[in-house]
Structure formats: C-alpha cells, structure tokens
Amino acid sequence: MRRDMLTIGAFARACRLSPKALRLYDELELLRPARVDPHTGYRYYAVGQLEQARLVAWLRRLGMPLARIREVCALEPAAAAREIRAYWARVEAETAVRRDLAAFLVDHLTEQEQSRKDTTMLELRYFAHSDRGRVRPANQDTAYAGTRLLAVADGFGPAGAPASSAAVEALRFLDTEEVPAGGVLNLLEDAVRGATEAVRDATDDPDANGTTLTALLWTGSRLALVHIGDSRAYLLRDGELFRITHDHTVVQSLIDEGRLTEEEATAHPQRTLLLKALGTGTPDLRLHDAAPGDRYLVCSDGLPTVLPDARIRELLTTGAPDVAVRALVDAANEAGGPDNVSCVVADVVREAS
Ligand code: MG
Numbered sequence: 001m002r003r004d005m006l007t008i009g010a011f012a013r014a015c016r017l018s019p020k021a022l023r024l025y026d027e028l029e030l031l032r033p034a035r036v037d038p039h040t041g042y043r044y045y046a047v048g049q050l051e052q053a054r055l056v057a058w059l060r061r062l063g064m065p066l067a068r069i070r071e072v073c074a075l076e077p078a079a080a081a082r083e084i085r086a087y088w089a090r091v092e093a094e095t096a097v098r099r100d101l102a103a104f105l106v107d108h109l110t111e112q113e114q115s116r117k118d119t120t121m122l123e124l125r126y127f128a129h130s131d132r133g134r135v136r137p138a139n140q141d142t143a144y145a146g147t148r149l150l151a152v153a154d155g156f157g158p159a160g161a162p163a164s165s166a167a168v169e170a171l172r173f174l175d176t177e178e179v180p181a182g183g184v185l186n187l188l189e190d191a192v193r194g195a196t197e198a199v200r201d202a203t204d205d206p207d208a209n210g211t212t213l214t215a216l217l218w219t220g221s222r223l224a225l226v227h228i229g230d231s232r233a234y235l236l237r238d239g240e241l242f243r244i245t246h247d248h249t250v251v252q253s254l255i256d257e258g259r260l261t262e263e264e265a266t267a268h269p270q271r272t273l274l275l276k277a278l279g280t281g282t283p284d285l286r287l288h289d290a291a292p293g294d295r296y297l298v299c300s301d302g303l304p305t306v307l308p309d310a311r312i313r314e315l316l317t318t319g320a321p322d323v324a325v326r327a328l329v330d331a332a333n334e335a336g337g338p339d340n341v342s343c344v345v346a347d348v349v350r351e352a353s
Helices: 007-014 018-027 049-062 066-073 077-114 160-171 186-204 251-257 262-266 311-317 322-335
Strands: 006-007 043-046 122-131 143-147 149-156 213-218 222-228 234-237 239-245 284-290 297-301 341-349
Touching: 006 007, 007 018, 007 043, 007 049, 007 222, 018 043, 018 049, 043 049, 049 066, 049 077, 049 234, 066 077, 077 251, 077 284, 122 143, 122 149, 143 160, 143 341, 149 160, 149 297, 160 186, 160 213, 186 213, 186 222, 213 234, 213 297, 234 311, 239 311, 251 262, 297 311, 297 322, 311 322, 322 341
Parallel strands: none
Antiparallel strands: 006 043, 122 341, 143 149, 149 213, 213 222, 222 284, 234 239, 234 297, 297 341
8 A cells, every 4th residue: 555545544533533424425425535445445545635534524514515515625725715705604694584584483472462562553654656767668666555565576577567566466455454463474474475376377487577575564563574586675763774675686695695795786787686586485574663753665676776875865864755755766767767666665653543
C-alpha cells in the first residue's frame, strides 16, 4: 500500500468519524474512497481527503441536504463559503415563515380567550381602486374592499384577468359571513381552497395562467392575513410604515440569501418572476391586532415597483382612504405606470354608535 493511503480504520481515527459514517458517505457519494481493493473490497483513503471528510460531517450536522453537500464539496473554498452562507440564509427565511405560522396559531388561540373580554367595538373604513396603468393593454389585477374583506389579486398569463377576478370573487362570501368564534383557521383554509379551485376553473391552462392573492379578513378585533405571491400588505401605525408581507419571488429569495441587494433588485430583469402563486404553494398566514388609527394598505406590485417605501408612506399618511388610494395610483402612473396598479386602503376606527 502507498504511504499516503490510509485504511478506513486509520482514516476514521484521523478524522474522528466512525467507519460506519465513512461507508455511508461513500454510498451517498459524498466522499468516495481514493481506492477500493478489487479483491477484498477494502476502502482506502488519501491523507488529503481528511479535510473533506470533516467538511462533510459538519455540513451534515448543519442539516444541509445530501445533494447540496455534494455540490459544496466540489467547489473551491471561496465558492463553498458563498454556498454555505446562501444555504443558511434560506434556512433562516424558512424558519421565519414557520415562526410566523407559530405566532399566528398562538395569537389565534389567545384571541379565543380574549374575545369575550373585548369591549372596544372597531370597524373598517375602506376604499379600493384598480388601474390599468400606462403601458399594459389590459388590467389583470382585481381589488376589493368590504366591511370584512380587503383583497388584491394580480393575475398573470393570457387568462390573468379572469384568474385574479375568480380568486377575489371566491373570497367574497367572507365579507358577509360572520366569523364563527374560533373558526378563523377553518374559514381561511376553506377560502384558500375555494379560491384555488375557482382560478383553476377560470383558466384553460393552469400552468400558463395564475394569480397572486393578498387578503385581509376582519374578525372584529383582528385582521387575518392570507398572502401568496408578490402583491403586498403594509401597516401604517403611528406614522411608521411596516411591510407585513414577504414577496414570494426569485429576486426576494436572492436578497434573503445575500446574493443581491435591495437596490440591485429594483433593476433586476427577473424581478417579477414568482416563486409561488395561488395553487402552487402554501400561503403565509398571520393575525394582526387592530388598534384604532391603524391604516392598512394592500397593493399589487405595480405600486412598489415604481414607488419606494418612503414615498408610499408619505402618500399614505394624509387624507381619507379614497384620497390616499387615488394619490397612490396617480403617483404610480406619473412614474410611468409600467404595470397594472391596485390599492386598497382601510382604516381601523371606533364603531360609530
Ligand atoms: Mg403586477
């Protein structure tokens, strides 16, 4: 045997992994022995493979999928470092989605306790408008606002318009339905399923057509958010603007992974490419406590594409909901109106007695 070759036992001792782990890495093609004796089947490893064996072990401890470990191990150190950073950013983004879902469930279950004690009567004042913009031949957005439901859907594909209107139409029963005590989860689940089916029925080719959906459902003291795609919801509270949705776009995931800055993203040629839309992924769910004076904005991507958040905040800060909606839509069009633009603005106010 050559001097720089180690038996599997010696190699295992040197890299502090078990021979069993090494055999597994071989089977998974994560770390192939430098030589396998054709007669005995014994595995031999090169001294130079020690580092890689350790790297594989650490990446497995990190929870990285096997296919990705294979890719990382084939890279130069600098590129491997970038891959690991990107992988971890993705894990954190996914954890954030699960954290929000956990918070939603905690809020939901807490609400069942609190709703009996709640004496403040709140309601929504709202306005919705959808505009074709200055460039697109047709409006494929749908916007809706009612006493309980606020929704924006942005359709895509040749049947984008019927897709977005079918999604919103399917949710409209929520506007008249009293939310049953403790029934929000079921209601949202039914609503999303109904909207998904309606979109499928409204288009011939579900692969070529679809829609985003961002909706807020008023429960009497809270707003339940359903969100999938790149339409957005914002909350203006005490003069500060908070974006309460996360874009499900390829570009946003590149930002999350640290491969792209927010600034670079605005000019990215694929910034409209969606990661998921209604029917092709799980929507994000969230519950928001409503406070008198809160103002919500739901909009299609046609607005933030041309207006930075600071400008949206400025235009959103003054006037009744209809004034704010008109100001936002006008500003998008003045900025070129490259896309359809839809805005829903709703204020949380004390119920008029
Ligand atoms: Mg759009």
